[in-house]
Amino acid sequence: MSIQEFLIPLLAASVIAGTPILYAALGELITERAGIINLGVEGIMLIGAVSGFMMAVTTGSPWLGLLASMLAGGAVALIHAFLTITLRANQVVSGLALTIFGTGLSGYLGKAYIGIPVEKPFGIIPLGPLADIPYIGPIFFQHDALVYISYVLVVIIWYFMFHTRPGLNLRALGENPAAMDALGLNVFYLRYIYVMAGGALGGIGGAYLSLAYAPSWLENMTAGRGWIAVALVIFALWNPWRALMGAYLFGGIDALGFRLQVLGYQISPFFLQMLPYLFTVIILVFVVARQKGRLTAPGALGLSYDREER
Amino acid sequence: MNLKRRSAILVALLVSLLLVISGCGAKTPATSTPAPADATKEKLKVAFVYVGPVGDAGWSFAHDQGRKYLVEKLPQVETTIMESVPEGADSERVITQLAEKGNKIIFTTSFGYMDPTINVAKKYPDVTFMHNSGYKTAENVGTYFGRIYQARYLTGIAAGKTTKSNTIGYVAAMPIPEVIRGINAFTQGVRSVNPAAKVQVVWTNTWYDPAKEKDAAKSLLTAGADVIAQHQDTPGPMQAAEEAGKYGIGYNMDMSKMAPKAVLTSAVWNWGPYYVQTVESVINKTWKNDQYWGPMSDGIVDIAPFGPMVTDETKKLVADAKDKIVSKKWDVFTGPIKDQTGAVKVPEGQVMADKDMLSMDWFVEGVDGTIPK
Numbered sequence: 001m002s003i004q005e006f007l008i009p010l011l012a013a014s015v016i017a018g019t020p021i022l023y024a025a026l027g028e029l030i031t032e033r034a035g036i037i038n039l040g041v042e043g044i045m046l047i048g049a050v051s052g053f054m055m056a057v058t059t060g061s062p063w064l065g066l067l068a069s070m071l072a073g074g075a076v077a078l079i080h081a082f083l084t085i086t087l088r089a090n091q092v093v094s095g096l097a098l099t100i101f102g103t104g105l106s107g108y109l110g111k112a113y114i115g116i117p118v119e120k121p122f123g124i125i126p127l128g129p130l131a132d133i134p135y136i137g138p139i140f141f142q143h144d145a146l147v148y149i150s151y152v153l154v155v156i157i158w159y160f161m162f163h164t165r166p167g168l169n170l171r172a173l174g175e176n177p178a179a180m181d182a183l184g185l186n187v188f189y190l191r192y193i194y195v196m197a198g199g200a201l202g203g204i205g206g207a208y209l210s211l212a213y214a215p216s217w218l219e220n221m222t223a224g225r226g227w228i229a230v231a232l233v234i235f236a237l238w239n240p241w242r243a244l245m246g247a248y249l250f251g252g253i254d255a256l257g258f259r260l261q262v263l264g265y266q267i268s269p270f271f272l273q274m275l276p277y278l279f280t281v282i283i284l285v286f287v288v289a290r291q292k293g294r295l296t297a298p299g300a301l302g303l304s305y306d307r308e309e310r
Numbered sequence: 311m312n313l314k315r316r317s318a319i320l321v322a323l324l325v326s327l328l329l330v331i332s333g334c335g336a337k338t339p340a341t342s343t344p345a346p347a348d349a350t351k352e353k354l355k356v357a358f359v360y361v362g363p364v365g366d367a368g369w370s371f372a373h374d375q376g377r378k379y380l381v382e383k384l385p386q387v388e389t390t391i392m393e394s395v396p397e398g399a400d401s402e403r404v405i406t407q408l409a410e411k412g413n414k415i416i417f418t419t420s421f422g423y424m425d426p427t428i429n430v431a432k433k434y435p436d437v438t439f440m441h442n443s444g445y446k447t448a449e450n451v452g453t454y455f456g457r458i459y460q461a462r463y464l465t466g467i468a469a470g471k472t473t474k475s476n477t478i479g480y481v482a483a484m485p486i487p488e489v490i491r492g493i494n495a496f497t498q499g500v501r502s503v504n505p506a507a508k509v510q511v512v513w514t515n516t517w518y519d520p521a522k523e524k525d526a527a528k529s530l531l532t533a534g535a536d537v538i539a540q541h542q543d544t545p546g547p548m549q550a551a552e553e554a555g556k557y558g559i560g561y562n563m564d565m566s567k568m569a570p571k572a573v574l575t576s577a578v579w580n581w582g583p584y585y586v587q588t589v590e591s592v593i594n595k596t597w598k599n600d601q602y603w604g605p606m607s608d609g610i611v612d613i614a615p616f617g618p619m620v621t622d623e624t625k626k627l628v629a630d631a632k633d634k635i636v637s638k639k640w641d642v643f644t645g646p647i648k649d650q651t652g653a654v655k656v657p658e659g660q661v662m663a664d665k666d667m668l669s670m671d672w673f674v675e676g677v678d679g680t681i682p683k
Contacts, residue, residue, distance in 0.1 A: 110365060115567065219366060221521075221544075254522055254525060258525060259532070261512045273515070
């Protein structure tokens with residue numbers, strides 16, 4: 001087996017495996033940039049996966065399924081927004097409760113949909129001439145539509161965050177909500193919007209699993225990817241481009257492990273499963289050391305905003 | 311009371327409400343609809359404890375299919391199920407509760423329920439307990455399991471006849487004797503009809519992750535495998551075979567619905583007849599606290615119907631082998647059997663003892679892969 005025969009399928013598999021994590025991580029990234037930490041990603045992904053699947057089976061359209069997963073993910077995130085923004089509850093506790101809630105509810109909703117195939121999942125669409133570029137084509141442009149949308153989404157979120165005024169406001173929202181309030185912007189309203197947008201993206205992450213990656217509904221099918229997404233946001237230091245690279249790196253770890261096994265190299269699977277978290281810790285240590293103890297996390301992350309305590 | 315206090319209480323209430331709702335979703339004690347026929351007679355209460363959700367489309371699902379069969383065959387039985395019960399101390403509480411509620415027979419369907427089952431059984435001598443896949447018995451506790459390796463051998467024949475590249479991929483969960491025994495039996499089946507073929511193994515280190523299992527299967531397909539077998543609880547590997555236009559061998563239940571063009575057949579559990587038989591033996595007072603490792607002749611393990619791509623010649627070969635196994639003239643691990651290094655493990659004419667099968671930690675000749683230590 002030549003290097004190309006090994007690398008190209010490996011990298012292509014990394015892109016696919018990274019896509020559900022990327023969607024969920026982009027959602028969490030926006031949420032955290034607005035100053036709210038949401039540990040309910042795993043639950044939101046499951047709700048997204050099951051509602052997207054149910055809609056796609058019922059209507060026969062994966063796109064309506066996608067829409068349903070976004071609405072459902074956004075709706076679950078709304079609970080988190082209400083608890084943490086309006087009621088100023090502890091964000092960690094509310095997020096954890098949301099994960100347990102999402103796991104249970106998705107299992108309950110999906111009972112009748114187990115073991116049935118979806119008529120039309122998201123299929124592979126080679127992207128015109130781009131798909132024929134040597135090396136790059138097979139790795140990036142011979143996938144399903146949701147993968148292509150994720151590329152565009154990264155560009156949009158990056159441009160929005162760093163090159164537009166509302167994007168500047170978003171970043172400020174997580175750094176210093178009181179200053180935003182003084183400027184006359186509605187902190188509560190904006191945070192609701194971003195938390196729900198984050199939930200909608202988490203929902204897509206789940207739907208990617210149930211409608212594109214392994215088209216089916218099985219209880220708990222996210223298998224911990226929501227937690228990987230949370231780690232990925234820290235790994236990416238709240239930057240969408242680094243989230244993209246990190247998602248493919250994290251997604252590629254298992255793909256690499258399987259392909260090395262096929263070639264006769266046995267790497268401990270426990271070691272491989274540890275790597276995403278190990279990388280995250282290393283990045284944290286590195287950044288903290290270089291920036292003399294200051295992490296680039298949004299300054300007001302995890303803190304409730306109370307107008308009376310301004 | 312100030313606003314902050316009030317909202318804190320409200321939050322606590324909401325969070326606990328969420329937890330309660332989700333808890334209900336995860337563990338729904340469901341009672342089967344009573345059959346109208348024997349409505350006047352008192353029902354025999356039978357309970358099942360599952361480690362996973364019934365919706366896993368695999369292990370717990372197969373047990374629940376067995377429960378449904380039981381209710382259908384014996385209408386005087388009323389069943390209760392407990393899903394997603396964690397192994398260990400928590401299960402002891404659940405099993406106690408079931409015994410307390412008047413269940414006369416309790417099936418505990420995961421290895422980790424072994425000690426809790428024994429503990430509870432001591433306190434309820436009138437209740438019959440059946441523990442799945444363990445090795446401890448008591449006065450009122452029996453164990454049961456099935457020789458799925460016999461079904462895997464038969465599916466191996468179908469795979470061996472179908473492969474063109476002579477490379478068959480096997481997506482395996484954990485390096486434990488049960489899985490290794492399955493890989494070995496499958497490989498014996500493959501090589502009985504195609505000695506040139508090899509079985510390439512990839513470990514996923516998970517029982518349950520459809521996306522990861524699918525990716526593991528893809529890595530085998532890229533490396534040249536044209537049939538994919540699995541010891542995993544989701545149809546992920548079968549979907550990978552379907553997308554690649556290759557073939558697959560399912561597990562736990564008939565997986566042809568998820569990958570109709572790929573699945574040749576599946577090695578399946580069929581607990582129903584056993585559950586009927588066991589409950590009947592308790593009713594007739596003939597039940598004994600046996601350690602049951604059921605062979606294919608009892609119907610507890612089987613292979614699913616063949617896909618349309620399987621040739622008549624292959625079907626005939628499988629049927630012949632099945633006859634030999636079912637009539638008990640021959641079993642899978644009958645010598646000569648060599649390991650990967652070529653050393654003879656079972657000499658010609660000898661049959662491997664059950665205890666050696668239950669502790670198997672080596673691969674037979676023809677397996678391409680290593681067992682992580």
